[in-house]
Amino acid sequence: MKNFSYWERKHFWNYWDFTIIGSGITGLTGAIFIKRKYPKAKVTILERGMLPSGASTKNAGFACFGSMSEILDDLETASEESVFNLLKNRFNGLLALRRLLSDKQTGYMPTKGFEIFTDNEREIYENCMHRLHFVNETIAQTIGHKTFENADGQIDQFGFKNVNHIISNAYEGTIDTGLMMKNLIDLARSEGVEIYNGVEVSDIDYSGERPQLNTNYGEIKTGTVVVATNGFAGRLFPERDIKPARAQVIITKPIKNLKIEGCFHHNCGYNYFRNIDDRILLGGGRHLNKVAEETYEMGNTLEITDYLSDLMKSTILPEGDFEIDQTWSGIMGVGQSKEVILEKVGASTIAAFRFGGMGIALGTYVGKSVGEMV
């Protein structure tokens, strides 16, 4: 136990009714909904980083729920019911986020989403068009009519090269991820949730009457634990189907007369780019070296940043000069299944992780569900 004073033990480091591990979008929304349900309860979030340090402040800010090729890809390995249920939950998650915070607080822009198909993706595009009507009809009641449409007419408007086809998604948009997270943290605090940064939980001891969290500041007992550590959850639950997946990102300096607006998916969702503040943010390339990217370590590799720069030059910004301003990475949580792990583990723990590349939508949905489960 660190050198806690009598006062600190009395008012800070003592029994908490609910402890959420992880202050990403899932942990924060989970904490808010628990506190709303039990206003008198002590609800505390423990976060290992100075800031949230997983994916929620590192991501691309797509308010998205799935591109055509990803949906068809998923239908290869999962049942129709599970794929379309996941889509519905993601869409409802976006609505829940937009109810929790105003569009001004998230920087939400209803830009539409676009999937681009380059020279060597003709077969994938044809398959998407072949199944487009079926997908649109299936989600018409839960998401909206004519979600996906051919948007080839916009290729010239965006100024792309090597792009032969585009399919748009009418209900996707973009957010300012940092603004959204800042406002979510402020909202949680304003509703009475306490957040302690720099506290890492190394394990949960269930041998006593109540779970005990062992941390770098010593141990603490709690009533209910919510594990919202996503890509890092394998450290606390090594037996579960959850692995870290690093995702790398580059961003340009501001570009004059930028023609691109919206969130764009490429290569079955492996690559993604958008405009933000007159810049292009581009992420992806994980498929080049999935083994090396299965890591808990943040960082960038030349293999992937060079690939992303080349994609920027050859396809996204073929006409203009651009300079890469910054690079970074974040850690996602993936598994064999794309479904989220949301379940009670024993009497006093809720596991809420494995969001893949679409946690903005699902994180809010799951956070809300956590509030209903406790």
Ligand SMILES: Cc1cc2nc3c(=O)[nH]c(=O)nc-3n(C[C@H](O)[C@H](O)[C@H](O)COP(=O)(O)OP(=O)(O)OC[C@H]3O[C@@H](n4cnc5c(N)ncnc54)[C@H](O)[C@@H]3O)c2cc1C
């Ligand atoms: C580069 C990138 C781009 C992405 N783009 C998009 C996108 O455009 N749209 C979209 O919907 N999704 C996107 N995602 C995915 C999305 O960001 C995640 O699915 C989502 O943020 C997951 O939220 P979370 O709260 O569950 O996890 P996280 O945000 O990862 O939060 C988990 C938190 O737990 C903390 N933690 C971990 N272990 C411990 C411990 N032992 N003790 C204490 N704290 C701990 C971590 O520091 C972290 O802050 C992207 C992800 C990345 C990395």
